[in-house]
Amino acid sequence: MARRHAAKDEPEINITPMLDIVFIMLIFFIVTTTFVRETGVEVEKPTAITSEARPQGNVLIGIDSNDQIWMNGSQIELSDVRTLVSRARDENPEGSVILISDKGARTGTLVDIMDQVQAAGVSRMAISAEQTGGG
16 A cells, blocks of 8 residues: 655744844844953952942952952053053943952052053042941
């Protein structure tokens, strides 16, 4: 006995438009995403009762306990801070700078970096601290 095949076509689901939409959404999310740049060093932050959470800054500068300056995962010199912050400011003029200093770092190093950041034209700057449980 021969099998008889149905002459009518099976219905198909066309997923091409859905793939197009998913691809466009992927491009949109990649273009609009802000990537967080880490300092590249682990520091022990000082604590403060008055510290408050702030939105993530666009430029993070770290100072370790040996007064070495870190930015974008690599160690930099004090003379490079102004140039690198200026470049980051050109990429995002609304961005801010957050200084993440180890509690064992010298205050003089922190002040020198603050001077370089202000010389680069950035007025929005914050110093990172851990919040204590006191009140």
